[in-house]
Amino acid sequence: MKEQNETQKNSKEFSDDCHKLLSSVSDALYAIGGKWKLMIIIAMARGNHRFTELQRMVNGISARVLSSELKELEMNGFIVKKVDVGYPVSIEYHLLPYSETLEEVVGALSRWGMQHREKIKNDMSTQRQTKP
Amino acid sequence: MKEQNETQKNSKEFSDDCHKLLSSVSDALYAIGGKWKLMIIIAMARGNHRFTELQRMVNGISARVLSSELKELEMNGFIVKKVDVGYPVSIEYHLLPYSETLEEVVGALSRWGMQHREKIKNDMSTQRQTKP
């Protein structure tokens, strides 16, 4: 290992680093990627616990998709489904502590999303000058 | 506005906050969501600039998909395509400064992905005890 020249070594380590970075990001996207999972978790963190509440809050999601996403989130340990067998039966979904580990990701994404929207807006208004 | 009771007001503001958070995250996912865009940007940041380099580095992407993703990234101002008309013609893709704004997002995702992989590993090994 130590005997290979610096160029090779640096290149190899660089490439290894890259693979590690890629696979960890890939793992993250696999678990919480897609359009809906983070949105559902955000909505739930903000006090929406019922199926229909969630569907109203998460814009554009259908019942079928919400249903299957909730199932996956439950299987993966992000949320728990609580069934209250009163009358009428009430079903609520709640975040488990593990969801809190996503705070940094959600924060980074929302900050970036906000400033990205600004950028798009500026791009559009400057473009309008050249092509009215 | 001021006349509504505190419960309603707080609930309304909470809901507004939620919508803002949801829409900014949604914007972010729209721009850099999907399996590939971030991966391509990461690989490029780590020194992969040629089409085939990128395809080798980003595991599982096909030429067709890589091609279309690169086009989108270019249109959205993340990367630039440089054509060197020497012999042989060489084509390279490079990150534009705007890609650097994604650093925080990439960092958060990779940290989360790493610790998530650990969690999965532990879950699997503890589960193996009960069902060998």
Place this chain on the structure above:
DNA sequence: CGGCATCCAAATAGATACTG
């Protein structure tokens, strides 16, 4: 209300072949 089953349409992805 909180879903599941079914059917159908649309989007996406893979394989393969071909081009300059």
Place this chain on the structure above:
DNA sequence: CAGTATCTATTTGGATGCCG
């Protein structure tokens, strides 16, 4: 090398209806 074109297979999603 750096793609494009075409075709097909698979995934995904919406709409609808039904059920407890």
